[in-house]
Amino acid sequence: MDKITRKTSFGQWFSPINLKTFEEQVKTMKLDYYTKKLSTESFLKLLLFSQLTEVESLHALGDCLFDDQLQKEIDLDSISVSQMSRRLNGLNPDLFQILFLDLVGKIHAKTHHTKMVMPLKIIDSSTLPLNLTNHRWAKFRKTKAGVKLHLRLVFMEKGISYPEKAVMTKASEHDRGQLEVMVDDRECMYVFDRGYLDYERFDRMTDDGYFFLTRLKKNAVIRKVYDFKIPDDSAVLSDQMVLIGTTQNRAENYFRLLKVIDSRGNLLQLITNRFDLEPDEISDMYKSRWTIELFFKWIKQHLNIKKFYGQSEWAIQNQVFIALIVYCLHVLAQLETESKQKTLQISRYLKAALWKPAHIWIRKIEGKAIP
Template sequence: MDKITRKNSFGQWFSPINSHLFEEQVKTLKLDFYTKKLTTESFLKLFLFAQLQEIESLHALSDSLFNDQLQKEINLDSISISQLSRRLNGLNPDLFQRLFLDLVSQIHAKTHYTKLVMPLKIIDSSTLPLNLTNHRWAKFRKTKAGVKLHLRLVFMEKGISYPEKAIMTTAKEHDRNQLEIMADDKECMYVFDRGYLDYERFDRMTDDGFFFLTRLRKNAVIREVCDFKLPEGTTVLSDQMVIIGTIQNRAENYFRLLKVMDSKGNLLHLITNRFDLSAEEISEMYKSRWAIELFFKWIKQHLNIKKFYGQSDWAIQNKVFIVLIVFCLHVLAQIETKSKRKTLQISRYLRAALWKPAHIWLRKIEGKAIP
């Protein structure tokens, strides 16, 4: 990250946003046609600011423009709640999805994401509840509404985890329907939970050269083919080659079944199509699945994703992708400064030094003394 800069901390944090891509998308999607006041750039900066400050409503966001420094940053001195609402509901979320994917590609490049490394990619989803009265288009139960965020998280060494692909659907959508969309890279190992169980898809993934690791249900029908010898001192209870499924509904390929105990003493049946790794390595890989659970918990707690500013499908998607952009910007700051600080600490320091010179924030997250 550029250490010699006259930017304030917010400007420095915002700088990885690809301005060329942004302008190209705004022009292609015609987002600033007939816009006199709240341009798309001002909108993006304002709503990134809202996420950083955990602002809970459009009323509070409109009032925040009383701040002179925020006015200067977004080139706007006031905005009505109705204008904010119209812009939020009318902006095509494709823009923010493209910006998110561009930031992901920057993280790939800066974490030496190459074909020489086979990272783990964890797939899972989280349902975000909505008020049924205001979001009838997202109804999925008699008294409930919601959307589902389907996510693929890259889990690499040195504790770096970041979202790589995100798809928004209504909460009715079953996880299994998204597996083939999420699994599109053969140079990795996919880890996912029982919600994605589908023997036919497991066969297709294996035949097409995709590697995966998941957990079987307790009542799954299994036929043992052979036992693999376990080394002494292993925590794995058994390691077998098996056929899964009944005669009417079974997988055609052979798979590897491991039985392990989790930290709470529960017996887990892990199934994979990898036979080249040790039983302990497979077991450790499955433990990494908790990274995506922690990610969902983190964004719900700290990035204000529980409360949405709008009621339309586009408004919900815009909010979610802006949240993912915020997280990626934190990760890029962490990588660029080689900081050992957690993303939560980086966010807190940024809020405290938002309009101060960037070097103050950079030195703080690097762990250096501020002169």
């Protein structure tokens, strides 16, 4: 990061966002044509601030504008709740998704894979509950409403992982239906849980040159074809070439089945179409799947995606994409400073130094003394 700057810490944190691309999208979508006060850029900064500081409602967000420094940063001294609500419900989520993907591209450019045989991309989903009374469009049970965030997470060494692709659906959407949307890169290894189990799609992925690793259900029908030799010091119980499925529902390709014991003592049956790796490498790759569970836990605990500001589908999606943008900005700060601090600590330092000169925050996350 550039240490010779007059930016506030918030301004420095925000700086990876490409405002030129953003302004082009705003013009294309004609979002500021009839706007007198709340420009889309000011609203973006306000929403990022609300996520960063975990503001609970639009009413509370409006009250935050009593802060002179926030007014100066976003070029806005006051705004009504109704104006913010109209903006949030009326903005096409594609705008924030484009920003999110642009930041993902910046993270890609700053990361590289070293010891990993190939990049790991973990796929999973998490349901975000909604109030049924206010979100009838998201009903998926008699008394429940919700949306589902389908996510692809890039797993990196040195403790860095980041979201790469996100799709929002109603909670009633099954995970299996999103697998093909999430799989588009032949130069990686996809890791996902048994919620995505689909033998026909496993065949299609194998035939198309995509690598995957998942686990079978306990009652899966398996026919052993060959036993591979396991190294003496391996934690893997067995390593086999198998055919999977019944006569009516059977995969055509041969797969590799490994049996391992997890940390809780449960037997796991891991299935993959990679035959060139050591059994313990496969086992370690599957253990990495836990990273996405930790990611979902992190954003639910430290970002604002449990209480939603709006009731429309667009409003919900906008708030989720803003949360993902916040996380990506934290990752970029971590990468640019080569900081060993965890994402949560970077976020805490930022909130503590929000309107102070950027160099104070930068030195703090670099682990250097502040003069």
